[in-house]
Amino acid sequence: MTHPLRFTxxxxxxxxxxxxxxxxxxxxxxxxPAFLPVGTQGAVKAVTPAQLRETGxxxxxxxxxxxxVRPGADVVREAGGLHRFMGWDGPILTDSGGYQVFSLxxxxxxxxxxxxxxxxxxxxxxxxxPERSIEIQNDLGADIIMAFDDCAPYPASPxxxxxxxxxxxxxxxxxxxxxxxxxxxxFGIVQGGVHEDLRRRSAAEILALDFPGYAIGGVSVxxxxxxxxxxAAVAVPLLPPDRPRYLMGVGAPxxxxxxVVLGVxxxxxxxxxxxxxxxxxxxxxxVVKIRNQRYERDFGPLDEQCPCYACxxxxxxxLRHLYSRGEILGPVLGTIHNLTHFQRLMERLRRAIEKxxxxxxxxxxxxQALAAGPEGEEPVGxx
Amino acid sequence: MTHPLRFTxxxxxxxxxxxxxxxxxxxxxxxxPAFLPVGTQGAVKAVTPAQLRETGxxxxxxxxxxxxVRPGADVVREAGGLHRFMGWDGPILTDSGGYQVFSLxxxxxxxxxxxxxxxxxxxxxxxxxPERSIEIQNDLGADIIMAFDDCAPYPASPxxxxxxxxxxxxxxxxxxxxxxxxxxxxFGIVQGGVHEDLRRRSAAEILALDFPGYAIGGVSVxxxxxxxxxxAAVAVPLLPPDRPRYLMGVGAPxxxxxxVVLGVxxxxxxxxxxxxxxxxxxxxxxVVKIRNQRYERDFGPLDEQCPCYACxxxxxxxLRHLYSRGEILGPVLGTIHNLTHFQRLMERLRRAIEKxxxxxxxxxxxxQALAAGPEGEEPVGxx
Numbered sequence: 001m002t003h004p005l006r007f008t009x010x011x012x013x014x015x016x017x018x019x020x021x022x023x024x025x026x027x028x029x030x031x032x033p034a035f036l037p038v039g040t041q042g043a044v045k046a047v048t049p050a051q052l053r054e055t056g057x058x059x060x061x062x063x064x065x066x067x068x069v070r071p072g073a074d075v076v077r078e079a080g081g082l083h084r085f086m087g088w089d090g091p092i093l094t095d096s097g098g099y100q101v102f103s104l105x106x107x108x109x110x111x112x113x114x115x116x117x118x119x120x121x122x123x124x125x126x127x128x129x130p131e132r133s134i135e136i137q138n139d140l141g142a143d144i145i146m147a148f149d150d151c152a153p154y155p156a157s158p159x160x161x162x163x164x165x166x167x168x169x170x171x172x173x174x175x176x177x178x179x180x181x182x183x184x185x186x187f188g189i190v191q192g193g194v195h196e197d198l199r200r201r202s203a204a205e206i207l208a209l210d211f212p213g214y215a216i217g218g219v220s221v222x223x224x225x226x227x228x229x230x231x232a233a234v235a236v237p238l239l240p241p242d243r244p245r246y247l248m249g250v251g252a253p254x255x256x257x258x259x260v261v262l263g264v265x266x267x268x269x270x271x272x273x274x275x276x277x278x279x280x281x282x283x284x285x286x287v288v289k290i291r292n293q294r295y296e297r298d299f300g301p302l303d304e305q306c307p308c309y310a311c312x313x314x315x316x317x318x319l320r321h322l323y324s325r326g327e328i329l330g331p332v333l334g335t336i337h338n339l340t341h342f343q344r345l346m347e348r349l350r351r352a353i354e355k356x357x358x359x360x361x362x363x364x365x366x367x368q369a370l371a372a373g374p375e376g377e378e379p380v381g382x383x
Numbered sequence: 384m385t386h387p388l389r390f391t392x393x394x395x396x397x398x399x400x401x402x403x404x405x406x407x408x409x410x411x412x413x414x415x416p417a418f419l420p421v422g423t424q425g426a427v428k429a430v431t432p433a434q435l436r437e438t439g440x441x442x443x444x445x446x447x448x449x450x451x452v453r454p455g456a457d458v459v460r461e462a463g464g465l466h467r468f469m470g471w472d473g474p475i476l477t478d479s480g481g482y483q484v485f486s487l488x489x490x491x492x493x494x495x496x497x498x499x500x501x502x503x504x505x506x507x508x509x510x511x512x513p514e515r516s517i518e519i520q521n522d523l524g525a526d527i528i529m530a531f532d533d534c535a536p537y538p539a540s541p542x543x544x545x546x547x548x549x550x551x552x553x554x555x556x557x558x559x560x561x562x563x564x565x566x567x568x569x570f571g572i573v574q575g576g577v578h579e580d581l582r583r584r585s586a587a588e589i590l591a592l593d594f595p596g597y598a599i600g601g602v603s604v605x606x607x608x609x610x611x612x613x614x615a616a617v618a619v620p621l622l623p624p625d626r627p628r629y630l631m632g633v634g635a636p637x638x639x640x641x642x643v644v645l646g647v648x649x650x651x652x653x654x655x656x657x658x659x660x661x662x663x664x665x666x667x668x669x670v671v672k673i674r675n676q677r678y679e680r681d682f683g684p685l686d687e688q689c690p691c692y693a694c695x696x697x698x699x700x701x702l703r704h705l706y707s708r709g710e711i712l713g714p715v716l717g718t719i720h721n722l723t724h725f726q727r728l729m730e731r732l733r734r735a736i737e738k739x740x741x742x743x744x745x746x747x748x749x750x751q752a753l754a755a756g757p758e759g760e761e762p763v764g765x766x
Binding site for chain 2: 331
């Protein structure tokens with residue numbers, strides 16, 4: 001199957017494995033390293049596509065499982081595909097649904113052919129197989145789609161993890177066979193849990209299938225930050241340098257910086273959007289818990305340096321008021337800000353790679369996060 | 384006290400009492416008849432000021448009671464006033480708090496000097512008098528502020544209603560005396576419940592105090608639509624033709640059209656914003672209950688004629704999906720649409736007055752609403 005993805009490596013860091021690149025896709029270009037906001041149900045929570053665009057987002061993620069449950073892949077296909085349905089004309093990536101059928105769906109039963117589970121919305125029995133996952137993703141029409149994988153739970157015994165690796169390899173081959181659209185790039189996923197030998201085996205088997213991009217799955221599933229880092233340190237260097245590398249479900253700003261150092265190109269995480277709904281707003285080196293009484297008469301912007309709509313037009317005191325009173329506008333402005341904060345972080349990381357200052361920046365971020373913020377904000381640690 | 388308001392009558396309808404005018408205020412001009420979106424707590428629910436501006440809104444309402452409870456008038460004053468606090472640089476009107484202390488606050492006790500009540504947020508005892516209401520409204524800094532009134536409950540005995548009228552007149556005089564800012568226009572409020580003689584008496588007493596604008600209060604408080612219309616038909620013609628006339632808390636589109644015919648210039652109502660949060664979206668002649676299954680595969684816009692962001696970029700199917708899944712973006716887009724719908728209604732009413740076609744338009748609206756909408760939407764009746 002031909003694919004539409006072109007990955008251009010623009011700059012390699014001399015002091016680390018980091019790379020600065022660009023991914024060209026049918027709906028536009030993505031400067032890497034890039035952060036993907038999560039639009040679980042075909043909407044990045046609380047923001048319009050216009051506001052999302054203004055945050056600097058280029059590529060966004062949507063969840064195959066959620067869209068298959070509601071409104072259904074057929075509805076999205078009939079709407080003209082996900083881009084048109086959700087009003088986002090930039091690049092989209094859909095995941096395979098493999099992770100969600102275990103973490104969200106009820107009483108899922110896995111067999112070598114696929115997974116049977118109950119919808120978390122109405123309990124209806126549904127089934128995903130590699131063929132069905134790819135068919136749904138073909139219907140959704142994202143620029144990048146993911147092979148259907150078996151994401152072992154955490155913790156998993158070596159035997160369970162090995163079985164998941166075997167299935168993931170077989171399902172990757174079936175995903176490739178099932179894929180029908182040459183305007184979508186299908187990525188492979190490396191599994192293996194926290195087991196280094198399994199990561200090596202999975203990488204070898206998945207790479208043999210020759211995908212235009214590779215993801216590391218099975219991280220951010222409950223393991224400790226140290227384990228995540230150890231796994232990534234093993235798995236990322238196994239991936240071919242000429243293809244985009246995607247670390248699924250990661251992460252907090254410090255994690256992202258450290259993983260960029262390892263050579264990761266793509267990240268997705270619900271942290272900025274979820275934190276915004278929980279009144280945790282990112283500033284350099286930490287988060288502001290905006291409901292705190294201390295912001296009652298703080299008439300300065302959330303972040304003096306931030307060019308986002310929330311920081312240009314409103315004070316901490318007003319944001320606190322909105323959140324405290326349960327106004328929808330609170331999470332809306334908070335999401336705009338947090339997503340802008342993450343995109344600005346990616347921009348800083350990209351510039352730092354270009355200027356040979358990435359390790360410096362990552363070290364400075366770590367030092368800053370270890371200290372309390374300038375106004376005593378809670379530091380944001382890894383994960 | 385001098386005031387900053389200039390009211391220009393641009394056109395009088397020959398077939399009715401309707402007028403087309405413009406109110407110039409410190410923060411801009413308001414074309415009348417005008418509809419004021421309600422920003423209860425210093426935010427029009429679910430939309431940013433930028434989105435609100437795009438709906439065509441010129442003048443918005445904020446609630447003195449709510450802002451006095453949270454975040455407090457002192458916080459808003461220290462923030463530089465309400466315009467700056469909420470990021471809305473257009474004209475604002477604040478109500479007096481009189482209505483809310485009875486309808487929302489707990490165990491309110493009224494005496495001839497003012498009202499003691501408990502905050503609906505934390506139960507703290509608070510007190511509003513004409514002097515305190517005006518002081519708060521001076522702190523908030525709206526372009527138009529309202530005299531502190533006694534809004535009798537519905538139903539009220541003639542004695543209760545008469546007492547409320549007497550207090551409203553005395554409190555209006557005290558409000559005038561307490562007012563300290565020449566850059567704010569203080570409006571008087573006519574009370575009198577559903578009692579015609581009391582409406583006449585209240586109007587005579589309030590008009591004698593010479594306010595730059597007049598409101599009819601004590602409507603939309605539980606009386607039937609017919610009673611509201613009867614009261615308005617009595618009260619509106621009592622108001623001087625050279626001052627803006629504001630019918631508080633009204634209303635649904637048909638009510639607005641009929642009240643414009645009577646010569647009302649200003650309206651406020653939570654209907655468009657509240658309906659949007661309840662998934663009721665306005666189209667010509669009715670509302671679309673967007674959660675309805677029938678919209679699952681309706682890939683056309685909510686309203687073909689509507690130029691709003693929601694109608695330009697998204698389908699009924701997508702809006703239904705957002706609302707059904709509890710996405711914040713549903714109410715956001717719905718609010719943008721409903722507010723735009725109301726502003727477009729006002730624009731049509733203004734054009735109809737200019738062209739001598741107001742009665743025709745009002746009749747057409749009534750006929751359309753009596754029939755089911757083109758796709759079986761529920762018609763929206765009066766109130």
